[in-house]
Amino acid sequence: MGKYIVKRLIHGLFSVICVVLLVMILVYSLLERDKIFSGDPNYNHTASNNRITYEQSRYEAFGYVDYIPYADYLRDLTKSGEIDAATQTEAAKLGRTADKDSEVTAEYTAKFRAYYESKGYQVVRLDADTRKNGQLKDGGSPALYATKDVPLLLRAVRYFTGMFKIDNIHYVPEDAGLEGERGLTFTAFDPLYNTGEKKTFAPAIIGNGTLHKYLLYFDGQFPYIHQNFLTINLGESYTVNRGIDVFTTMTDSQGSYVLKQITYPTGVVLERADDLHTATYVQGSRDSVAANAERFTDDYTNVDTYKKGMSRLGYSFVIGILSVIMSYVLGLPIGLLMARHKEGLVDKIGTVYIMFIIAVPSLAYIFLFKAIGTSAFKLPGLFDMDSSSKLMYILPIVSLALPSIASLMKWMRRYMIDQQNSDYVKFARSGGLSESEIFTKHIWKNAMIPIVHGIPGSVIFAMTGAIITERVYLVPGAGNLLTTAINKYDNGVIVGVTLFYAVLSVVALILGDVLMATVDPRISFTTKDR
Amino acid sequence: MVETNRNHGLTDAELFAPMDHSALESEKITAPRYSYWKSVFRVFFRNKVNIVILALLVFVVAFAYIYPAVTHYDQFANLMDPNSKHLTPAAAIKYFGFDLKWILGAGASGEPTFDAIWNGSRISISLAFLCAAINMTIGVILGAIWGFSKRVDMIMTEVYNIIGNIPMILIISVLAMLFSPSFWTMVFAMTVIGWIGIAYFIRTQVIIIRDREYNLASKCLGTSTIKIAMKNILPFMTSVIVTQLATELPSYISYEVFLAYIGMGMSEQSLGKMIYAAESAMVTPGWELEFWSPVAIASIITVVLYVVGQNLGDASDPRTHM
Numbered sequence: 001m002g003k004y005i006v007k008r009l010i011h012g013l014f015s016v017i018c019v020v021l022l023v024m025i026l027v028y029s030l031l032e033r034d035k036i037f038s039g040d041p042n043y044n045h046t047a048s049n050n051r052i053t054y055e056q057s058r059y060e061a062f063g064y065v066d067y068i069p070y071a072d073y074l075r076d077l078t079k080s081g082e083i084d085a086a087t088q089t090e091a092a093k094l095g096r097t098a099d100k101d102s103e104v105t106a107e108y109t110a111k112f113r114a115y116y117e118s119k120g121y122q123v124v125r126l127d128a129d130t131r132k133n134g135q136l137k138d139g140g141s142p143a144l145y146a147t148k149d150v151p152l153l154l155r156a157v158r159y160f161t162g163m164f165k166i167d168n169i170h171y172v173p174e175d176a177g178l179e180g181e182r183g184l185t186f187t188a189f190d191p192l193y194n195t196g197e198k199k200t201f202a203p204a205i206i207g208n209g210t211l212h213k214y215l216l217y218f219d220g221q222f223p224y225i226h227q228n229f230l231t232i233n234l235g236e237s238y239t240v241n242r243g244i245d246v247f248t249t250m251t252d253s254q255g256s257y258v259l260k261q262i263t264y265p266t267g268v269v270l271e272r273a274d275d276l277h278t279a280t281y282v283q284g285s286r287d288s289v290a291a292n293a294e295r296f297t298d299d300y301t302n303v304d305t306y307k308k309g310m311s312r313l314g315y316s317f318v319i320g321i322l323s324v325i326m327s328y329v330l331g332l333p334i335g336l337l338m339a340r341h342k343e344g345l346v347d348k349i350g351t352v353y354i355m356f357i358i359a360v361p362s363l364a365y366i367f368l369f370k371a372i373g374t375s376a377f378k379l380p381g382l383f384d385m386d387s388s389s390k391l392m393y394i395l396p397i398v399s400l401a402l403p404s405i406a407s408l409m410k411w412m413r414r415y416m417i418d419q420q421n422s423d424y425v426k427f428a429r430s431g432g433l434s435e436s437e438i439f440t441k442h443i444w445k446n447a448m449i450p451i452v453h454g455i456p457g458s459v460i461f462a463m464t465g466a467i468i469t470e471r472v473y474l475v476p477g478a479g480n481l482l483t484t485a486i487n488k489y490d491n492g493v494i495v496g497v498t499l500f501y502a503v504l505s506v507v508a509l510i511l512g513d514v515l516m517a518t519v520d521p522r523i524s525f526t527t528k529d530r
Numbered sequence: 531m532v533e534t535n536r537n538h539g540l541t542d543a544e545l546f547a548p549m550d551h552s553a554l555e556s557e558k559i560t561a562p563r564y565s566y567w568k569s570v571f572r573v574f575f576r577n578k579v580n581i582v583i584l585a586l587l588v589f590v591v592a593f594a595y596i597y598p599a600v601t602h603y604d605q606f607a608n609l610m611d612p613n614s615k616h617l618t619p620a621a622a623i624k625y626f627g628f629d630l631k632w633i634l635g636a637g638a639s640g641e642p643t644f645d646a647i648w649n650g651s652r653i654s655i656s657l658a659f660l661c662a663a664i665n666m667t668i669g670v671i672l673g674a675i676w677g678f679s680k681r682v683d684m685i686m687t688e689v690y691n692i693i694g695n696i697p698m699i700l701i702i703s704v705l706a707m708l709f710s711p712s713f714w715t716m717v718f719a720m721t722v723i724g725w726i727g728i729a730y731f732i733r734t735q736v737i738i739i740r741d742r743e744y745n746l747a748s749k750c751l752g753t754s755t756i757k758i759a760m761k762n763i764l765p766f767m768t769s770v771i772v773t774q775l776a777t778e779l780p781s782y783i784s785y786e787v788f789l790a791y792i793g794m795g796m797s798e799q800s801l802g803k804m805i806y807a808a809e810s811a812m813v814t815p816g817w818e819l820e821f822w823s824p825v826a827i828a829s830i831i832t833v834v835l836y837v838v839g840q841n842l843g844d845a846s847d848p849r850t851h852m
Contacts, residue, residue, distance in 0.1 A: 015688070015691045015692050015695065016695075018692045019692055019695045019696055022692065022693075022696055023696060023700065026696075026700065026701065026704045027700075027704065030704055030708055031704060031707055031708070035707070355833070355836065355837065355840075356833070358777065358780075358836065359780050359829075359832045359833040359835070359836035359837070360784075360829045360832060360833060361783065361784035361787045361788065361825075361828050361829065361832060362784060362788065363784075363787050363788055363791050363805065363825070364787075364825045364826075364828060364829045367812070367821075367825065368825075467788075467792060468788065468791065468792075471791075471792065482697060482699065482700070483699065483792045483793070483794070486699065486700065486703045486794070487703075487793055487794075494700065498695075498696065498697060498700065501695065501697065502695040505694075505695055506695075
């Protein structure tokens with residue numbers, strides 16, 4: 001069995017990679033790349049040459065091109081010791097046009113051009129953009145850069161290799177001025193819980209030189225033990241949640257801040273919402289921001305905040321899992337009853353319900369249900385993160401369960417009826433068992449086997465949320481992430497979310513097969529020669 | 531008397547006249563005349579409910595095509611008239627005088643809601659029929675090949691696993707961005723990978739029937755694969771295909787409504803587009819009809835299509851022809 005699962009996992013991994021490649025072709029090659037600026041507020045604030053260089057730098061950030069500005073090239077030369085700082089400043093002064101360059105600048109621009117053109121880059125020189133009176137326009141200063149398109153395969157390789165980031169003690173660069181020695185320290189007394197005299201036991205691993213300060217810690221939030229050694233990077237968002245990774249966008253809590261009395265490392269006590277466990281390193285942050293210098297003893301100053309609501313995944317999962325439970329609890333017994341009294345009243349009503357759900361557009365019955373729920377039962381029709389009322393969950397959960405109840409009823413009835421004509425049922429009947437015994441002890445168990453196959457899938461896909469339900473009830477869940485990303489041309493999010501879905505569906509299928517084989521001893525994947 | 535009776539009034543010479551031996555005639559088997567499609571419709575029309583629903587379907591489809599063509603619906607005809615917008619039926623009839631087109635009131639640009647929903651129905655029904663025709667044709671043919679050939683099966687199953695994981699809305703929206711979000715783009719987007727689900731379904735059905743004894747016997751007698759597919763398996767599949775068509779047809783209308791609702795619909799004023807545009811009208815007192823009319827007509831069309839298709843599917847199963 002183990003070998004079989006490994007084989008399936010490798011197979012699944014292959015499909016996932018193919019899916020990501022195909023989606024990358026769709027969004028990166030087929031779509032025009034300047035679409036990504038349509039949701040960027042900064043783009044309209046840039047003008048003239050600055051807009052062109054801004055475009056290029058954004059293209060680089062989202063993996064379209066390799067982009068090297070002339071200034072970066074000079075800085076690298078200085079770093080490697082080829083030129084001194086004075087030459088760097090001198091050479092960086094570009095003339096308004098190429099023939100107005102000073103001698104030093106001309107020398108180094110020629111070198112820059114020769115170097116990058118030999119590597120297959122396209123070198124672009126933008127002349128100064130001037131008004132009629134000779135003054136520079138806003139953002140019209142001259143620019144020089146080299147750029148090269150990244151081929152799709154290379155960007156796919158970069159995407160997959162950059163997906164998992166392992167935090168290490170060499171993260172902070174040597175010249176950043178890190179205080180103290182690099183290394184990991186284990187402490188049984190987490191300093192954040194031990195600000196007073198009394199010692200409280202709370203183990204933690206604290207790093208210095210790493211990106212995160214706390215690499216392993218306990219706190220009062222689900223799942224209580226947290227790690228920062230490994231971070232998953234599914235792709236950076238551009239417009240949906242600017243600069244934030246897709247995975248973080250899905251898992252970060254939302255809503256209004258929860259203020260607490262927080263004792264900062266310097267001993268300052270303030271009422272704020274900062275979660276000090278999430279501190280990450282920002283070079284020179286205490287020198288540039290006075291408030292950081294007042295609160296922190298090192299440059300691990302970038303912290304997340306405590307928020308009242310759950311994460312997108314959290315909301316989707318809570319609503320999804322409750323609706324899954326509801327649909328199994330209702331759908332299976334009703335399907336069983338329908339099969340038991342075939343052509344009876346329950347069967348007829350159930351068939352009409354199934355037909356209604358399959359034929360009527362889902363949008364229509366969800367709105368209809370919402371209208372009934374809000375007017376007849378006075379249930380809240382809109383979701384509010386800051387409200388503590390549990391009533392607002394009812395309508396989304398039931399709306400989400402309506403179609404799955406119908407499909408479970410349909411399949412349960414079908415499988416039960418198929419089993420009814422089997423030989424073992426006739427044998428049991430001839431042996432004198434009562435109809436209800438046959439149904440509950442024999443047919444039910446056999447009819448459940450194909451149903452069991454779908455259980456892991458429905459639980460796992462409860463996480464991804466439902467597009468229409470979340471839109472109709474304004475649930476801040478994960479279901480709308482993909483559609484929002486598509487509407488805003490946020491390619492990083494599109495690829496990230498697709499990858500996430502693909503992994504979930506592969507895992508769900510494998511778990512379904514495994515569960516089916518566990519429930520039914522006749523099914524074996526290992527002996528079958530396929 | 532007895533003699534003549536037994537011979538039906540014929541002489542022995544007449545009774546025992548030698549016949550020419552005909553090899554062709556001797557092969558004929560006499561059986562009651564059976565026509566498959568005649569039996570299908572006999573079974574279908576035996577149920578009186580089916581007649582009513584089929585009549586309703588014909589009426590709805592015919593009305594959706596004829597009515598907009600006759601009335602020349604123009605969405606922006608009353609755009610300049612500020613008093614014509616968002617009218618309840620009573621107000622619209624009072625303002626414009628009684629006409630069939632005002633019985634559901636007026637919409638956001640002063641257009642008659644009744645005309646708008648029929649125009650929308652025409653577009654949605656056309657989309658559903660076109661997509662279903664294309665997907666079913668490609669799906670059934672490729673599904674049959676997929677089920678027959680083991681080599682094709684191996685490759686196609688991999689392809690299915692991969693393509694099945696690409697979100698459909700992604701493909702549709704990318705295509706809509708590449709071309710304009712027009713009717714034909716939508717048809718293309720829905721059919722470019724839409725057939726694969728049907729093909730997979732047909733493949734499974736073919737595999738179930740493919741290795742039955744009668745096909746094995748047929749193969750041993752030297753029947754070509756194409757003939758087995760066309761004569762032995764296709765008749766078996768008819769009811770399955772019709773039943774599948776019954777779920778496919780309404781699903782395109784529902785899917786179009788869904789796409790339009792999340793803002794990825796086509797530019798034509800289809801039912802989905804109307805629902806999307808009127809979403810805010812749902813909660814505004816007096817404007818509700820603008821939202822509920824397209825929802826209701828979409829539901830009626832899909833339910834009628836589904837019921838007719840399902841019952842036709844049942845009737846096309848030869849086992850019900852007894």
